[in-house]
Amino acid sequence: MPSPKRSNANRLKFTREPLDIDDLMNASSFSGIRDVIESHFGRPDGPAGALQAFETDPTRLQFLWKPEQATVSVRLGAELIELLERESIRMFRAITERGSEIGGILLGHVLSRNPLSLIVEDYEPVECAYSLGSSFALSGGELSALKETVARRREEGGLIPVGFFRSNVRPVCALREEDLSMFDALFPEEHNIFVVAKPYTRKPCQGAIFIREQGRIRAEASYLEFPFSREELEKTGALQPGIRMIRVAEPPVSEPEPAEPAAPEAIAEATAEPPEPPQAEVEPPQAEAETPAAPLPPEPAPVAVQNFTGFAFGSAPERSGSSRWVIAVVAVVILLAGAAAGVWLLSSRHDASSAKPVAAQPAPAPAESASAAVPEQPTIPLRVEGAADGLTVHWDADQPEVSSATHGKLAFRDGGVPTTVELTVADLKKGVYTYKPKADDLTIRLETGPDSFGSIRILGATRIQKVAAPKNAPGKGK
DSSP, X not given: OOOOOOOHHHHTTOOSOOOOHHHHHHOOSHXXXXXXXXXXXXXXXXXXXXXXXXXXXXXXXXXXXXXXXXXXXXXXXXXXXXXXXHHHHHHXXXXXXXXXXXXXXXXXXXXXXXXXXXXXXXXXXXXXOXXXXXXXXXXXXXXXXXXXXXXXXXXXXXXXXXXXXXXXXXXXXXXXXXXXXXXXXXXXXXXXXXEXXXXXXXXXXXXXXXEEETTEEOOSOOSOEEEOOHHHHHHHTOEEEEEEEEEEEOOXXXXXOOOXXXXXXXXXXXXXXXXXXXXXXXXXXXXXXXXXXXXXXXXXXXXXXXXXXXXXXXXXXXXXXXXXXXXXXXXXXXXXXXXXXXXXXXXXXXXXXXXXXXXXXXXXXXSOOGGGGSOOOOOSOOEEEEETTEEEEEOOTTSHHHHTOSOEEEEEEETTEEEXXXXXXXXXXXXXXXXXXXXSEEEEEEEXXXXXEEEXXXXXXXXXXXXXXXXXXXXXXX
């Protein structure tokens, strides 16, 4: 039965060449198959060696933009909407020659690509000299600086550029020609979006989101306009518990470890007192042994010789009487030498164990680089308190290392399992984060820059979290 034909609308969604099945068949492992798929469809966001996971966060409200006409969904953080609304109104009301609009880079994550779903969590403002008028229009030099900033944020990892924001003082929320040329040049990916907010003096701001479909932007109008105001969205119940991304380190592939060589002490102990062979005692040769009539002495047992040399003398061809006596004498000498070495080694170890340690003698430092000998000094004090729903990690949001940071991250090592949470500027200003530990041994590290960090370790973390902190506990987030 022939398969039904696809409609043209569905056929347009697949513009790339089909995946060659022979490439998958030639892959020799699961990692090879993954490389083939990623090379064709693109690699997911995030650093190598990290698994992306998403979880709900009731403390981080978001507005979900999901019109019926589009297959794209966008989550805007409520705190980000509040920040952009405040800055747009401030510039709109300011009596200044600089201009009346603002613009900047939207930062976030790609939740999924089919269907496309984004999270927009932060914003980096872009400087504009308003040399072309009061509207937000960038000159050639400002466009070059913006291009470098976008490339830098993509290389840094963490929150990636997912689009651009601009306030709009014109009557209609639409994109202009200079918007489209800048957006196509610096944000050419399918998941990039353009957000526009129109400020008003006596009513809430109005927002619009423009998406790219089949390589083209519908610039004349958005599929869905919405109140660009946190207060208004809260009144209408349009805010919902947010989704945040966490990175979990990928467990390393377990490979059989090579057997460690035995320590010299273990080898010495093993050879110091070997088991005495059954026929280790050899009587001295008698004078009549030289006469042909005298019987030959018995050969040393093969096991006794193998215990010391590893060679099977018992399987050697017949030897004369004098050769056997030479072998027996050599075996006795080896036995005596091994016993003497064992006695000397045991006495040396006994003397070393009974010697009194010298208190002023420091242990020799390991042969490492000079930089490893100097421990890092934390610059951000951390404090942990118990709460009913977990542990609350506190830091001073007004500290220069925190207030001047553009982003940060909290790294948790929970019973040996690492987890990283990306922090926005709004998160850092709160000065507090709630975490529910799963193990008693918990290490927390806050990083806001290469040399700015704070670290703390808690033992018994699961027991501390059961004690609820008072409602009026100091140090809550601002």
